[in-house]
Amino acid sequence: MTTAFDILLRLLLWLLLAPLVPGIINKVKAWVAGRRGPPVLQLYYDLAKLWRKGVVLSTAVSPGHIAGTAVAWMALVLAALLLPAGPAGAPLAFRGDALLFVYLLALARFCTALAALDTGSAFEGMGAAREVSYAVLGEAAIITALIALSLQTGSVSLTTMLAPAAGAGAALLAAGLFAVLLAENCRVPFDDPNTHLELTMIHEVMVLDHSGPPLAAVLHGASLKLLMFSVLLVQAVLPAGELSPLTAACALAGSVLAVAVGVGLVESLLARLAFRRVPLLLTTAFLLCLFAALVSWRGGHL
């Protein structure tokens, strides 16, 4: 009974904290541009508003449209349950959960793309095609990063993998994971989360026909994914397991905040990359993770 309550409590924490991250990023962007910007809690208001609205569906959709969105959100929530959060540890942890984590992220992407295709709009089909073609490289990078961590610690459980620091390849791994974070969450050098122009959208295109509660689920899922990637990046680099619980919690919170500020700064200072350059940058991220893996494999001998 207490375990169920414990899991529920942590889940609630993940769900409630997630919409804060995009708010911080938007605040940083506004601050750099000299504007006042939307309040940090804006996404909470948006989600509440969307939840109260009705759903407008195209005549072409099947029940799979809503189901795909729901499954995608559930998959992201389950992935969040697997990810350890500093001293609190992961609500669910077992041997090999790193693999399940990757697969749940892939399932979420698959279902979002499926829901987009289900609207019958050619435009959204194009967005889905872009999303999955970038995902090939992004997923290769994140799997390689997990392999690097696994080689470093000799374990395939996220809790053990993320506890110590990443060792000699930490800088490589951090750079690679940061690039993956930007790509997976459709942040600026890869995609612009603000635009509604035809040629600049990847993720945005897929959710144009969503409305009401399904759109709220998509937006909340996206913020949850951003928080998960930040936590993953921070824990891969920080030796969270070797600090005292309070220091670790403070370090984790501070570093996630730093990552959010970093994303905001990148977004303010960089322009979006030309579309054909994106694969090159993602390949670079993959290679950074690959070399981090190489360092943790050969590091002991050199």
Added chain:
Amino acid sequence: MTGGLNLLIALAMGLNLVALASSRLPSVIRAAATQGMVLGLLPLLLEQEFHWMVGLVSVGTVVVKGFVIPHLLRRALRAANIDREMEPLLGFIPSLLLGAGATIGAVALGGALPLRPEHANSLLVPGAFATVVCGFLLLMGRAKAISQVCGYLILENGIFLFGLLLIRTTPLIVEAGILLDLTVAVFVIGIIVDRIQREFDTLDTRKLTSLKE
């Protein structure tokens, strides 16, 4: 000691990939120059006690590879008034992946070779192999004469790394001679680039294969 050495060589290996991935001529020149400077510092780290000749070669390498040669190349670039985009015969992503494969292969090969005990733990041999292969890739995979010069410079950096294995037995005057040769070669290539530009109105070396009266 070995840590610092390996860090610098790893930096040089990273710069190989930067050179392979960059799409503009100035950034390739910058990558080759930075790599030359990084490698120029290595003799200082390798020698146990400081010798004025080693210091001289080190300073000479840094100055020539980091400042003189890039300056010559940039001047040739300006004089020939060519546009800065590279024309890859081999795409950026394939060349980047091939370069990364070569780097990993070089590290694996370095582990398999029967090296002397003092070299077994350093990245000298893998770094040299990787740099030579990446230099070759750049030499083969780009169409413009200036980018081929950069490939040649990176290739030479790899050979310089091999040379560091023998630093105790090679007279340092040989290193100085190589450096002089390199400068003259780049100087001559700068003139050739200008001539090619005047004759063909382009720096594309593919045009040089057809005979003309």
